[in-house]
Amino acid sequence: MTSSASPQLWKGDGGCFVCLERHANESQSCGKSFVSKQALEGHRKRTGCEPWKLPSDRAPSKYRGMGPEAARQLKPVSDRAAVSKYRTTLEGERAVHRARHIAKYRLMACSAVPSPPMPKVPAYVRPPISWLLADAEVFPWELKEKFDRGEIVLSHATWSLRFHPDKVQQRRSGEHLRRFVEHFTGSADGLDPEQAKACYATELFAPLNDERFKLGQSAQKAGGMLWRAWLSVECALIDDYSEYLVEFEDYLAKVKQATEGVERARESRKELTVQQYTKHVTRLFQGFKRQQDFNNLEWIRDADGIIEYFQDTYPEKLSMQATGITPLLVVCKKQFSNDKRLYERYYERYTAVRKLMDELKPPPQYLTEREASNWKTLDQINERRVELQRHVNRKILHKKPEELTIEDKIVLIRHLILSLYTYSPALRNDFSECPIIRFEDIGSAEARELMSGSGNYMLEYEKGRFRLVLKDFKTVKHHRETSIDMPQRSCNVIAESLQVFPRKYLLSRMRSPDQPMSRNYLTKFCSTGLFKDAAVGSCLLRKICVSNAMKDAPSLRERDELAQQMLHSASIAQRVYEKHYMPDGSRIKF
DNA sequence: ACTTTTATAACAGGTACCCC
DNA sequence: GGGGTACCTGTTATAAAAGT
Incomplete structure (x- = not known):
């Protein structure tokens, strides 16, 4: 790849690009590493390496050297294939379509994941009362009752001495603040540490302080009634939280619904595909289970068994194994959507088989034996x-x-x-x-x-x-x-x-x-x-047609025009139809 | 002469990654 | 940020074989 004057200049894996050049006035090679190729190039430029530009495998743009009008002509009508960026959604990273100038795609981008508005998290994420009460789970609806019946006894120390912000401020109980923060930031949808502290100091205690501690009064003296008032506030906060939980559940349901909507909005699979899938699955069942009909899809959960069956049945025919798995992937996605592991098991096998198939493929632009004959x-x-x-x-x-x-x-x-x-x-x-x-x-x-x-x-x-x-x-x-x-x-x-x-x-x-x-x-x-x-079928005729047209190295424009006429893309034409060699490696005689 | 079933190849869309 | 290519994925063709 590189000449003897410039040995291996970077390591691609792990995103590590190392400069191995011996710069002027240096006794040994540089060894500096960079996270990007561009960064290394910048470094080479600064240190006066010649040439500073690193070789690239990238093919030149098909628009290179064209006028704007010609480029516009060549550009495919559909811009959907390209993606400009990814945005983080609840469902993970989602692609945002490019071509923002086309209103349709703009809309598609907006609704790529129609996430419903997330309910606002109440300031009180978890009922701290249970935490205050010796970490016991206490439900809001039973709190007051229990309190009245004397089943809950709040000792003064429980709250004011251990958790009062003043005490914390005085560093007599710094540990409590730490635990409080930890408690409130512990869950995924919890507060961040700063919020938690603010909550501790203001939202939780300030309103209570007004009632519980009159200015100049000590906590101990206020006693009885005010404890009840405090309890009411606690309960209200707990109610808020329960309400939030319900809202959140509702929200999750909406997210799910929206996702399903997107799924449905996909152009429906062609009748033919469905037919073929059905046939594959039915045949698999009959071979695998040795029974005629099935009334549910539970048997598909036996991924290992099925994969083994395929392997035994089609030991030589990898494509049969792959096409057998495809409909199962679709079924798993639809039917067992929460069993991610099942899907992955099939998927893993599928990719493995595809990889094997690829390795067995003859090189492109060579005819297979059968095609040649x-x-x-x-x-x-x-x-x-x-x-x-x-x-x-x-x-x-x-x-x-x-x-x-x-x-x-x-x-x-x-x-x-x-x-x-x-x-x-x-x-x-x-x-x-x-x-x-x-x-x-x-x-x-x-x-x-x-x-x-x-x-x-x-x-x-x-x-x-x-x-x-x-x-x-x-x-x-x-x-x-x-x-x-x-x-x-x-x-x-x-x-x-x-x-x-x-x-x-x-x-x-x-x-x-x-x-x-x-x-x-x-x-x-x-x-x-x-x-x-x-x-000689239509497929071979297409190969003959393309190969003949390409034998004299036509221009990119001509390639594109022919592909358009044959209703495929130029790259497909090149990969699939364009042949130059016989299976033995000799040139085809046209 | 034509259909159905089985086997395999072709193809576009989506994503990853690259470069400017 | 935006434009590009390479590669992966899974849908949808064709080819071959078997059947009527």
Whole structure:
């Protein structure tokens, strides 16, 4: 990392940065340590080290060298990912969203934890009377009664001699003040020491002093009645305190409610996720307990047993172990929210498994064996499309719809799919379950229903031109609903295919044109049909597409544009889709 | 030809940490 | 304080296998 001229200059761990430089006029290396890298840099600058700047692994900003307008263009619309600071709340540290200029986020930040106002702690935190009375627990409602019945006897020494502030002031009983303060600051919600002293001197004794000790009178002489008066004040204070306890309970309940509200306000998990989670949990139960159905989730508390079960059942398949645990984490959070240890047990295992998985991963930008065996170059893909196109043009397009065989339809759809995925950046399987709205049907009730619904559709917005409207796709939360105008070539293929194979969906089933291909079937259809010798699905097509685009080191702007079109982020594209090497380490031949 | 189940990968949001 | 990247997390896809 560092050259021989500048050896290791700091230790990263423990936040310790040590200067190992030998400064001018010094016989040995410096050895001064700093808590931050910046501080060390400052030191190096002051002592004239060259260069004073320490090397950094940090990648340059993607905005570097750009004009403000260009930077604004590149900047993602959503600013939610970033966090400006953390604020301490009852629930621990919470992130405050950045982008304060956007009103929505400002509001989100304000309500990140909608903490209700905390009740004011009464001056009297704990009933000192019990403390005064030989540390006995005494309840306010029984105090007066007991006192009247003579069960409580207050000796004069109990209070005035031992605890009177005057005595304390005279240092005859400094220990009592210390104990008093200790008593009142002992609890988490207690007073701080200064407050406690003030309380001792003023709030507790001053009002009593007025009644108990008339000026110039001695305590002993005042006696009887005034003791009762004092008791009343004590009881009132104790009542205040009990009231406070109730309020505090109420407050805690409100905090809990608010937190739950925030939880609920989260965008609900997709139906699919819930389904998958349910399946996982059910299957786990059946395998783990060897019974069909469960009517409660108590069995999930057996974390050790379940973890062991996973380990035994999927010794080689770490991802199965991890995905098995995920829904349990969710269940624990919801169902056993007060059993933190249970959650942590699962969580610990989960992270351990993930770590193992990461270690087994091939390096990024390398193809896996399987990917390599299914890999097609862009030329091969284009060739295949041309081949299919010839077949379609020569043998299918002249036919009448009723003459079309199943095989014809399959070829037609294969060609359509390859066109959709190659004439424009390859999307995911979002072309499945995508109804077509023909230009002449735009006003119809059915069309209007589709367009106002929550699903994707392909709209023929003018004769022979198609637009894909995407409302439901993997990254919709980030990219928002979006629409893509199909390139002219794709439009032609769509229009031609519709003439000979009239159907409701862009990709309909062969035997029932009014039914869409499911996502699964599309996957299967691609991987088994597009090429005879290789399973090329949408995911691999995306990798081929990105890798080809990246092979000539495009600009950041171009990277970002492509990522936008493919509905993922540039960093994901780089990490996941961009491949340069075969599994054996040689360069991919594009 | 297509669906369902099982297995695995992709992806954005949140957080940690860094730098100015 | 504010802007950035890296990394972690857990949700939501696709791929493969099995079933109808």
